[in-house]
Amino acid sequence: MTSPTTFPASGSASGTRSSAQLIRAEAPVVAHNYHPLPVVVARAEGTWVEDVEGRRYLDMLAGYSALNFGHRHPAIVEAAHRQLDEVTLTSRAFHNDRLAGFAERLAELTGLDMVLPMNTGAEAVESAVKVARKWAYEVKGVAPGRATVVVADGNFHGRTTTIVSFSTDEAARAGFGPFTPGFRAVPYNDLAALEAAVDETTAAVLIEPIQGEAGVVIPDEGYLTGVRELTRRLGCLFIADEIQSGLGRTGRTLAVDHESVVPDVLLLGKALGGGIVPVSAVVAHRDVLSVLRPGDHGSTFGGNPLSAAVGSAVLDLLATGEFQRRAAELGDVLDRGLAALTGTGVIAYRARGLWAGVDIDPAIGTGRQISERLLAEGVLVKDTHGSTLRLAPPLTITEEELHTALEALRKVLA
Structure with a gap:
Protein backbone atom coordinates (compact mmCIF):
# COMPACT_ATOMS: atom_id res chain seq x y z
CA MET A 1 0.00 0.00 0.00
CA THR A 2 1.25 3.46 -0.81
CA SER A 3 0.08 6.87 0.27
CA PRO A 4 0.25 10.25 -1.43
CA THR A 5 1.80 11.74 1.68
CA THR A 6 5.45 12.73 1.74
CA PHE A 7 6.69 13.07 5.29
CA PRO A 8 9.54 15.30 6.40
CA ALA A 9 12.82 13.72 7.41
CA SER A 10 12.74 12.00 10.77
CA GLY A 11 13.96 13.87 13.81
CA SER A 12 15.99 12.45 16.68
CA ALA A 13 13.18 11.57 19.11
CA SER A 14 13.65 7.82 18.61
CA GLY A 15 17.39 7.99 17.92
CA THR A 16 18.44 4.89 16.04
CA ARG A 17 16.17 2.47 17.87
CA SER A 18 13.84 0.28 15.83
CA SER A 19 10.14 -0.18 16.42
CA ALA A 20 10.78 -3.47 18.22
CA GLN A 21 13.44 -1.90 20.41
CA LEU A 22 11.19 1.04 21.32
CA ILE A 23 8.31 -1.28 22.20
CA ARG A 24 10.61 -3.33 24.45
CA ALA A 25 11.98 -0.14 26.02
CA GLU A 26 8.49 0.97 27.09
CA ALA A 27 7.75 -2.18 29.06
CA PRO A 28 9.81 -1.50 32.21
CA VAL A 29 9.13 2.26 32.42
CA VAL A 30 5.57 2.86 31.11
CA ALA A 31 2.54 1.65 33.09
CA HIS A 32 0.78 -1.22 31.32
CA ASN A 33 -2.67 0.37 31.22
CA TYR A 34 -2.91 -0.06 27.43
CA HIS A 35 -2.29 -2.93 25.03
CA PRO A 36 -1.27 -1.06 21.89
CA LEU A 37 -0.93 -2.62 18.49
CA PRO A 38 2.75 -3.22 17.67
CA VAL A 39 3.32 -0.10 15.59
CA VAL A 40 5.49 2.86 16.60
CA VAL A 41 4.29 6.05 14.93
CA ALA A 42 6.98 8.63 14.25
CA ARG A 43 5.34 10.98 11.73
CA ALA A 44 1.83 11.73 10.56
CA GLU A 45 -0.08 13.93 8.17
CA GLY A 46 -3.70 13.91 7.09
CA THR A 47 -5.03 10.35 7.14
CA TRP A 48 -1.60 8.67 7.09
CA VAL A 49 1.00 7.83 9.71
CA GLU A 50 4.51 6.45 9.33
CA ASP A 51 6.53 4.30 11.70
CA VAL A 52 10.20 4.68 12.54
CA GLU A 53 11.20 2.35 9.69
CA GLY A 54 9.22 4.39 7.17
CA ARG A 55 6.25 2.03 6.77
CA ARG A 56 3.01 3.91 6.12
CA TYR A 57 -0.44 3.16 7.49
CA LEU A 58 -3.91 4.48 6.81
CA ASP A 59 -5.37 5.70 10.11
CA MET A 60 -8.93 4.42 10.49
CA LEU A 61 -9.19 5.27 14.20
CA ALA A 62 -8.32 9.00 14.29
CA GLY A 63 -7.45 8.97 17.96
CA TYR A 64 -10.96 7.86 18.96
CA SER A 65 -12.27 10.97 17.11
CA ALA A 66 -9.66 13.34 18.55
CA LEU A 67 -8.26 13.63 15.01
CA ASN A 68 -11.50 14.36 13.16
CA PHE A 69 -9.63 16.89 11.01
CA GLY A 70 -6.69 14.60 10.34
CA HIS A 71 -3.15 14.66 11.61
CA ARG A 72 -1.58 18.11 11.66
CA HIS A 73 -4.32 19.94 9.78
CA THR A 320 -17.78 25.89 6.83
CA GLY A 321 -19.95 22.75 7.07
CA GLU A 322 -17.43 20.94 4.84
CA PHE A 323 -16.55 18.26 7.37
CA GLN A 324 -20.14 17.53 8.30
CA ARG A 325 -20.95 17.09 4.59
CA ARG A 326 -17.93 14.86 4.02
CA ALA A 327 -18.87 12.65 6.95
CA ALA A 328 -22.41 12.29 5.63
CA GLU A 329 -21.42 11.62 2.02
CA LEU A 330 -18.51 9.30 2.74
CA GLY A 331 -20.56 7.70 5.48
CA ASP A 332 -22.81 6.38 2.72
CA VAL A 333 -19.74 4.86 1.04
CA LEU A 334 -18.70 3.25 4.32
CA ASP A 335 -22.22 1.94 4.90
CA ARG A 336 -22.41 0.36 1.45
CA GLY A 337 -18.97 -1.18 1.82
CA LEU A 338 -19.81 -2.77 5.15
CA ALA A 339 -23.17 -3.98 3.82
CA ALA A 340 -21.30 -5.79 1.04
CA LEU A 341 -19.13 -7.56 3.64
CA THR A 342 -22.06 -8.65 5.79
CA GLY A 343 -22.36 -12.42 5.65
CA THR A 344 -18.75 -12.84 4.53
CA GLY A 345 -17.03 -12.39 7.87
CA VAL A 346 -19.07 -9.45 9.13
CA ILE A 347 -22.02 -10.57 11.26
CA ALA A 348 -23.50 -7.09 11.73
CA TYR A 349 -22.50 -3.46 11.76
CA ARG A 350 -23.82 -0.10 12.97
CA ALA A 351 -22.80 3.08 11.19
CA ARG A 352 -23.59 6.76 11.31
CA GLY A 353 -21.51 9.16 9.27
CA LEU A 354 -17.86 8.15 9.32
CA TRP A 355 -18.25 6.04 12.44
CA ALA A 356 -18.97 2.33 12.55
CA GLY A 357 -18.95 -0.63 14.89
CA VAL A 358 -18.31 -3.85 12.97
CA ASP A 359 -19.07 -7.23 14.55
CA ILE A 360 -16.71 -9.89 13.18
CA ASP A 361 -17.54 -13.59 13.06
CA PRO A 362 -15.61 -15.00 16.07
CA ALA A 363 -14.78 -18.08 14.00
CA ILE A 364 -12.57 -15.84 11.84
CA GLY A 365 -10.81 -14.15 14.74
CA THR A 366 -11.07 -11.84 17.70
CA GLY A 367 -11.20 -8.11 17.19
CA ARG A 368 -7.57 -7.92 18.30
CA GLN A 369 -6.51 -10.56 15.76
CA ILE A 370 -8.34 -8.81 12.93
CA SER A 371 -6.75 -5.50 13.98
CA GLU A 372 -3.32 -7.11 13.80
CA ARG A 373 -4.05 -8.55 10.36
CA LEU A 374 -5.19 -5.14 9.16
CA LEU A 375 -2.00 -3.64 10.60
CA ALA A 376 -0.04 -6.02 8.36
CA GLU A 377 -2.07 -4.65 5.42
CA GLY A 378 -1.22 -1.07 6.35
CA VAL A 379 -4.54 -0.11 8.00
CA LEU A 380 -4.93 0.95 11.66
CA VAL A 381 -8.15 0.15 13.54
CA LYS A 382 -9.00 -0.72 17.16
CA ASP A 383 -11.05 -3.53 18.61
CA THR A 384 -13.55 -3.36 21.44
CA HIS A 385 -15.58 -5.97 23.31
CA GLY A 386 -14.35 -9.21 21.84
CA SER A 387 -14.88 -9.34 18.08
CA THR A 388 -16.04 -5.79 17.36
CA LEU A 389 -13.96 -3.29 15.40
CA ARG A 390 -14.38 0.46 15.60
CA LEU A 391 -13.88 2.47 12.42
CA ALA A 392 -13.56 6.24 12.81
CA PRO A 393 -11.26 7.67 10.12
CA PRO A 394 -10.36 11.34 9.92
CA LEU A 395 -13.10 13.31 8.22
CA THR A 396 -10.46 14.34 5.67
CA ILE A 397 -10.30 10.80 4.25
CA THR A 398 -10.88 10.46 0.51
CA GLU A 399 -13.28 8.02 -1.12
CA GLU A 400 -10.30 6.18 -2.62
CA GLU A 401 -8.68 5.81 0.81
CA LEU A 402 -11.95 4.56 2.26
CA HIS A 403 -12.19 1.93 -0.46
CA THR A 404 -8.59 0.96 0.31
CA ALA A 405 -9.50 0.33 3.94
CA LEU A 406 -12.63 -1.64 3.01
CA GLU A 407 -10.66 -3.76 0.56
CA ALA A 408 -8.08 -4.51 3.26
CA LEU A 409 -10.88 -5.59 5.60
CA ARG A 410 -12.36 -7.81 2.88
CA LYS A 411 -8.93 -9.38 2.35
CA VAL A 412 -8.25 -10.20 6.00
CA LEU A 413 -11.78 -11.59 6.48
CA ALA A 414 -11.28 -13.88 3.50
Missing part, protein backbone atom coordinates in the same frame (compact mmCIF):
# COMPACT_ATOMS: atom_id res chain seq x y z
CA PRO A 74 -2.52 23.02 8.43
CA ALA A 75 -5.04 25.56 9.73
CA ILE A 76 -4.93 24.10 13.24
CA VAL A 77 -1.13 23.77 13.23
CA GLU A 78 -0.83 27.37 12.05
CA ALA A 79 -3.09 28.59 14.85
CA ALA A 80 -1.00 26.69 17.40
CA HIS A 81 2.28 28.04 16.01
CA ARG A 82 0.92 31.57 16.03
CA GLN A 83 -0.19 31.29 19.65
CA LEU A 84 3.07 29.67 20.75
CA ASP A 85 4.78 32.93 19.78
CA GLU A 86 2.45 34.97 22.01
CA VAL A 87 1.36 33.33 25.28
CA THR A 88 0.47 29.72 26.11
CA LEU A 89 -0.68 29.74 29.74
CA THR A 90 -1.85 32.31 32.24
CA SER A 91 -3.99 30.11 34.53
CA ARG A 92 -7.48 31.38 35.29
CA ALA A 93 -6.00 33.63 37.96
CA PHE A 94 -5.86 36.16 35.11
CA HIS A 95 -7.88 36.75 31.95
CA ASN A 96 -6.40 35.98 28.56
CA ASP A 97 -7.21 37.47 25.17
CA ARG A 98 -8.32 34.21 23.51
CA LEU A 99 -10.87 32.71 25.88
CA ALA A 100 -13.83 35.06 25.30
CA GLY A 101 -13.81 34.58 21.53
CA PHE A 102 -13.52 30.80 21.85
CA ALA A 103 -16.41 30.61 24.32
CA GLU A 104 -18.61 32.93 22.24
CA ARG A 105 -18.06 30.81 19.14
CA LEU A 106 -18.67 27.53 20.96
CA ALA A 107 -21.88 28.76 22.56
CA GLU A 108 -23.11 29.96 19.17
CA LEU A 109 -22.24 26.64 17.48
CA THR A 110 -24.15 24.60 20.06
CA GLY A 111 -27.13 26.89 20.61
CA LEU A 112 -26.33 27.14 24.32
CA ASP A 113 -25.24 30.03 26.52
CA MET A 114 -22.15 29.44 28.64
CA VAL A 115 -18.93 27.45 28.51
CA LEU A 116 -16.89 25.85 31.28
CA PRO A 117 -13.50 25.10 29.67
CA MET A 118 -11.61 22.03 30.81
CA ASN A 119 -8.92 19.76 29.35
CA THR A 120 -9.81 16.09 29.02
CA GLY A 121 -13.14 14.44 28.31
CA ALA A 122 -13.22 12.80 31.72
CA GLU A 123 -12.76 16.22 33.34
CA ALA A 124 -15.75 17.51 31.39
CA VAL A 125 -17.90 14.61 32.62
CA GLU A 126 -16.75 15.04 36.23
CA SER A 127 -17.45 18.77 35.98
CA ALA A 128 -20.94 18.14 34.59
CA VAL A 129 -21.74 15.78 37.47
CA LYS A 130 -20.69 18.45 39.97
CA VAL A 131 -22.71 21.13 38.18
CA ALA A 132 -25.80 18.90 37.98
CA ARG A 133 -25.65 18.11 41.68
CA LYS A 134 -25.25 21.76 42.63
CA TRP A 135 -28.12 22.69 40.31
CA ALA A 136 -30.27 20.01 41.97
CA TYR A 137 -29.63 21.45 45.42
CA GLU A 138 -29.88 25.14 44.58
CA VAL A 139 -32.54 25.17 41.86
CA LYS A 140 -34.54 21.97 42.08
CA GLY A 141 -34.51 21.82 45.87
CA VAL A 142 -33.20 18.27 46.36
CA ALA A 143 -32.25 17.56 49.97
CA PRO A 144 -28.51 17.96 50.64
CA GLY A 145 -26.49 14.87 49.81
CA ARG A 146 -29.39 13.11 48.06
CA ALA A 147 -28.96 14.06 44.39
CA THR A 148 -28.84 11.22 41.87
CA VAL A 149 -27.81 10.95 38.23
CA VAL A 150 -29.33 8.37 35.88
CA VAL A 151 -26.98 6.79 33.33
CA ALA A 152 -27.23 4.02 30.73
CA ASP A 153 -25.92 0.48 30.74
CA GLY A 154 -22.95 0.07 28.44
CA ASN A 155 -21.85 3.66 28.97
CA PHE A 156 -18.33 4.95 28.60
CA HIS A 157 -17.66 8.43 29.96
CA GLY A 158 -14.04 8.07 31.11
CA ARG A 159 -11.96 6.26 33.69
CA THR A 160 -11.81 8.42 36.81
CA THR A 161 -12.98 6.94 40.10
CA THR A 162 -16.38 8.62 40.00
CA ILE A 163 -16.98 7.71 36.37
CA VAL A 164 -16.09 4.03 36.74
CA SER A 165 -18.44 4.03 39.73
CA PHE A 166 -21.35 4.16 37.29
CA SER A 167 -19.81 2.03 34.55
CA THR A 168 -21.44 -1.34 33.86
CA ASP A 169 -18.21 -2.71 32.38
CA GLU A 170 -16.70 -4.88 35.09
CA ALA A 171 -13.25 -4.61 33.49
CA ALA A 172 -13.37 -0.85 34.12
CA ARG A 173 -14.43 -1.31 37.75
CA ALA A 174 -12.56 -4.33 39.07
CA GLY A 175 -10.11 -3.41 41.81
CA PHE A 176 -11.07 0.28 42.02
CA GLY A 177 -13.76 0.39 44.73
CA PRO A 178 -15.20 1.67 46.98
CA PHE A 179 -17.34 3.48 44.46
CA THR A 180 -19.00 6.88 44.46
CA PRO A 181 -22.74 6.63 45.27
CA GLY A 182 -25.55 8.58 43.64
CA PHE A 183 -25.94 6.91 40.25
CA ARG A 184 -28.62 4.67 38.75
CA ALA A 185 -28.05 2.70 35.54
CA VAL A 186 -30.89 1.74 33.19
CA PRO A 187 -30.90 -0.06 29.83
CA TYR A 188 -29.83 2.14 26.92
CA ASN A 189 -32.49 2.98 24.35
CA ASP A 190 -35.32 2.20 26.81
CA LEU A 191 -37.46 5.23 27.59
CA ALA A 192 -39.80 3.34 29.90
CA ALA A 193 -36.92 2.17 32.08
CA LEU A 194 -35.48 5.67 32.09
CA GLU A 195 -38.76 7.22 33.21
CA ALA A 196 -39.12 4.64 35.99
CA ALA A 197 -35.65 5.54 37.32
CA VAL A 198 -36.21 9.30 37.49
CA ASP A 199 -37.62 10.63 40.76
CA GLU A 200 -37.57 13.76 42.90
CA THR A 201 -33.84 13.25 43.68
CA THR A 202 -32.76 13.08 40.03
CA ALA A 203 -30.41 15.90 39.07
CA ALA A 204 -29.74 14.73 35.53
CA VAL A 205 -29.87 12.03 32.91
CA LEU A 206 -26.40 11.52 31.43
CA ILE A 207 -26.17 9.59 28.16
CA GLU A 208 -24.12 9.27 25.00
CA PRO A 209 -26.31 10.00 21.97
CA ILE A 210 -24.38 7.14 20.34
CA GLN A 211 -22.44 4.76 22.57
CA GLY A 212 -18.88 4.66 21.24
CA GLU A 213 -16.88 2.27 23.40
CA ALA A 214 -19.81 -0.14 23.46
CA GLY A 215 -19.37 -0.61 19.70
CA VAL A 216 -21.04 2.42 18.09
CA VAL A 217 -24.49 1.57 19.43
CA ILE A 218 -27.11 3.79 17.79
CA PRO A 219 -30.47 4.22 19.56
CA ASP A 220 -33.83 3.97 17.85
CA GLU A 221 -35.10 7.05 16.08
CA GLY A 222 -37.02 9.14 18.58
CA TYR A 223 -35.03 8.02 21.62
CA LEU A 224 -33.14 11.29 22.00
CA THR A 225 -36.33 13.27 21.46
CA GLY A 226 -37.93 11.12 24.14
CA VAL A 227 -35.09 11.75 26.58
CA ARG A 228 -35.41 15.49 25.98
CA GLU A 229 -39.17 15.46 26.52
CA LEU A 230 -38.94 13.20 29.58
CA THR A 231 -36.25 15.22 31.36
CA ARG A 232 -38.09 18.47 30.70
CA ARG A 233 -41.39 17.04 31.95
CA LEU A 234 -39.89 15.44 35.07
CA GLY A 235 -37.72 18.42 35.98
CA CYS A 236 -34.16 17.20 35.59
CA LEU A 237 -31.27 18.05 33.29
CA PHE A 238 -30.42 16.25 30.05
CA ILE A 239 -26.62 15.91 29.75
CA ALA A 240 -25.42 14.69 26.33
CA ASP A 241 -21.88 13.33 26.22
CA GLU A 242 -20.72 14.14 22.67
CA ILE A 243 -17.02 13.80 23.39
CA GLN A 244 -16.68 11.07 20.74
CA SER A 245 -19.84 11.58 18.68
CA GLY A 246 -19.63 15.35 18.28
CA LEU A 247 -17.98 17.86 15.97
CA GLY A 248 -18.79 16.37 12.58
CA ARG A 249 -18.24 12.67 13.20
CA THR A 250 -21.79 11.53 12.43
CA GLY A 251 -22.49 13.80 9.46
CA ARG A 252 -23.92 16.57 11.61
CA THR A 253 -22.15 18.97 13.93
CA LEU A 254 -23.57 17.01 16.88
CA ALA A 255 -25.19 13.60 17.06
CA VAL A 256 -28.23 15.15 18.80
CA ASP A 257 -28.72 17.26 15.67
CA HIS A 258 -30.07 14.17 13.90
CA GLU A 259 -33.22 14.63 16.02
CA SER A 260 -32.97 18.43 16.38
CA VAL A 261 -32.55 18.05 20.13
CA VAL A 262 -30.83 20.64 22.33
CA PRO A 263 -29.75 19.21 25.71
CA ASP A 264 -29.39 21.30 28.86
CA VAL A 265 -25.73 20.38 29.12
CA LEU A 266 -23.41 19.32 26.29
CA LEU A 267 -20.01 17.70 26.82
CA LEU A 268 -17.33 18.14 24.18
CA GLY A 269 -13.69 17.10 23.96
CA LYS A 270 -11.34 15.07 21.75
CA ALA A 271 -11.77 16.77 18.32
CA LEU A 272 -12.16 20.16 20.04
CA GLY A 273 -8.39 20.11 20.56
CA GLY A 274 -7.67 19.44 16.90
CA GLY A 275 -5.40 16.52 17.74
CA ILE A 276 -2.84 18.98 19.14
CA VAL A 277 -3.77 19.80 22.74
CA PRO A 278 -6.37 18.35 25.12
CA VAL A 279 -9.41 20.65 25.11
CA SER A 280 -12.81 19.86 26.57
CA ALA A 281 -15.83 21.89 27.55
CA VAL A 282 -19.09 21.78 29.43
CA VAL A 283 -21.53 23.91 27.43
CA ALA A 284 -24.89 24.63 29.02
CA HIS A 285 -27.81 26.94 29.51
CA ARG A 286 -27.00 29.98 31.63
CA ASP A 287 -29.27 29.00 34.51
CA VAL A 288 -27.34 25.73 34.85
CA LEU A 289 -23.73 26.91 34.72
CA SER A 290 -24.57 29.99 36.77
CA VAL A 291 -24.68 27.80 39.89
CA LEU A 292 -20.87 27.85 39.84
CA ARG A 293 -19.20 30.60 41.78
CA PRO A 294 -15.53 31.45 42.32
CA GLY A 295 -13.86 28.64 44.25
CA ASP A 296 -16.46 26.00 43.38
CA HIS A 297 -14.47 24.44 40.55
CA GLY A 298 -11.33 25.09 38.55
CA SER A 299 -8.51 23.96 36.30
CA THR A 300 -5.04 25.44 35.95
CA PHE A 301 -4.88 24.65 32.23
CA GLY A 302 -8.59 24.86 31.40
CA GLY A 303 -9.24 27.71 28.97
CA ASN A 304 -5.56 28.49 28.46
CA PRO A 305 -4.68 30.72 25.47
CA LEU A 306 -3.11 27.90 23.44
CA SER A 307 -6.12 25.61 23.81
CA ALA A 308 -8.51 28.49 23.10
CA ALA A 309 -6.60 29.36 19.92
CA VAL A 310 -6.59 25.75 18.75
CA GLY A 311 -10.25 25.31 19.68
CA SER A 312 -11.14 28.46 17.75
CA ALA A 313 -9.37 27.09 14.66
CA VAL A 314 -11.45 23.90 15.01
CA LEU A 315 -14.64 25.98 15.20
CA ASP A 316 -13.56 27.84 12.05
CA LEU A 317 -13.35 24.51 10.20
CA LEU A 318 -16.73 23.37 11.48
CA ALA A 319 -18.34 26.68 10.52
